[in-house]
Amino acid sequence: MNEKVLMKGNEAFAEAAIRYDCKYYFGYPITPQNEIPEYMSRELSKADGVFVQAESELAAVNMAYGASAAGGRVMISSSSPGFALMQEGMSFLCSVEAPCVIINVSRGGPGIGTILPGQADYYQATRGGGNGDYHLIVLAPASIQESITLIGKAFELSDQYRNPVLILVDGMIGQMMEPVILPDYHSGKQIDKPWALTGTKGIRPPNTIKSVYLKAEELEAWNWHLLEKYRKIIDCEVSYETRNLEDAEIVFVAYGTTSRIIREAMEILEADHIRSGLIRPISLWPYPYQSFDEMSSSTKAVLVVELSQGQMIDDVKIGVNGRFPVSYVGRFGGTVISPEEVASEAKRILGVV
Numbered sequence: 001m002n003e004k005v006l007m008k009g010n011e012a013f014a015e016a017a018i019r020y021d022c023k024y025y026f027g028y029p030i031t032p033q034n035e036i037p038e039y040m041s042r043e044l045s046k047a048d049g050v051f052v053q054a055e056s057e058l059a060a061v062n063m064a065y066g067a068s069a070a071g072g073r074v075m076i077s078s079s080s081p082g083f084a085l086m087q088e089g090m091s092f093l094c095s096v097e098a099p100c101v102i103i104n105v106s107r108g109g110p111g112i113g114t115i116l117p118g119q120a121d122y123y124q125a126t127r128g129g130g131n132g133d134y135h136l137i138v139l140a141p142a143s144i145q146e147s148i149t150l151i152g153k154a155f156e157l158s159d160q161y162r163n164p165v166l167i168l169v170d171g172m173i174g175q176m177m178e179p180v181i182l183p184d185y186h187s188g189k190q191i192d193k194p195w196a197l198t199g200t201k202g203i204r205p206p207n208t209i210k211s212v213y214l215k216a217e218e219l220e221a222w223n224w225h226l227l228e229k230y231r232k233i234i235d236c237e238v239s240y241e242t243r244n245l246e247d248a249e250i251v252f253v254a255y256g257t258t259s260r261i262i263r264e265a266m267e268i269l270e271a272d273h274i275r276s277g278l279i280r281p282i283s284l285w286p287y288p289y290q291s292f293d294e295m296s297s298s299t300k301a302v303l304v305v306e307l308s309q310g311q312m313i314d315d316v317k318i319g320v321n322g323r324f325p326v327s328y329v330g331r332f333g334g335t336v337i338s339p340e341e342v343a344s345e346a347k348r349i350l351g352v353v
Helices: 009-019 035-047 057-069 080-085 087-096 122-127 144-161 171-175 216-236 257-271 289-294 313-320 339-350
Strands: 004-008 024-027 050-053 074-078 100-106 137-139 164-170 177-181 240-243 250-253 276-281 283-285 301-306 326-330
Touching (some): 004 009, 009 035, 009 100, 009 144, 009 164, 009 171, 009 177, 024 057, 035 050, 057 074, 057 080, 057 087, 057 100, 080 087, 080 100, 080 122, 087 164, 100 144, 100 171, 144 164, 144 177, 164 171, 240 289, 257 276, 257 339, 276 289, 289 313, 301 313, 313 326
Parallel strands (some): 024 050, 074 100, 100 164, 137 164, 250 276, 250 301
Antiparallel strands (some): 004 177, 137 283, 240 276
């Protein structure tokens, strides 16, 4: 078994990608994810991979499009404003079914915002900022170790479904240091890609990858194909964690590092004899609506906690389906909410002085 090593989040992400056989990385520097391209520039070539610092985020995502279309295992990364610039490329990648792993180390916004952590990219990640009907698979780890595991899963899901997979983390996970166990080299499962543009070599007809359909019926047929794939992903790839739902008076819903803050808030409430539970979505798309079916009749309220103005509350309300009142508490703009603030709001909702 591999020994634990102390690593910064961003560097661990990059090292994990290399060990999962990422061979192509395209990026452009933006805080707080700069250690990812820096690490890749130094280490990827040692694993026979290719690093390119693009001239912009627009260039990076389109380079990823090209390398993926040629059958390469590709990763790109950015932070919130940079990821916004990649949205057109996200639509293209989904349209042509080009696998790619993307890491967004999100920060406070809107606009340029701040380099401090935030979770206000939820709508952008789960609803898509590009044009047309498409979905990214979106995974939200709560620790560096889980990030490493989900990066491996992201490469597998991306190849399996021929769809981009987004790892959505915030600046805290990217910048913090934790002891982690790294996977062995070449841990990524490789699959054949007969659709890729690898050259016919005189033994097969040419492949074509395109995103333009001039006839409406052709584009509609392609969209039905994509929709069937998305429905399969919804059926098979939902992921979440629950804690203490069986007798909880109040159930928190949080993802990423915010869920770690919730665990301390739950300890504060437990000391005051208030029972609380947690639903932590790991897949933000597809969203784990079924997790709310596990709440018990003892639940009086649901509290969504985010480092945003409350973007996930829409999905929570869909999952709750009117069975319990849903409230929100959070901080934004780079300010991190405290366990004490969360516990205080929970007491207020429950009417406990």
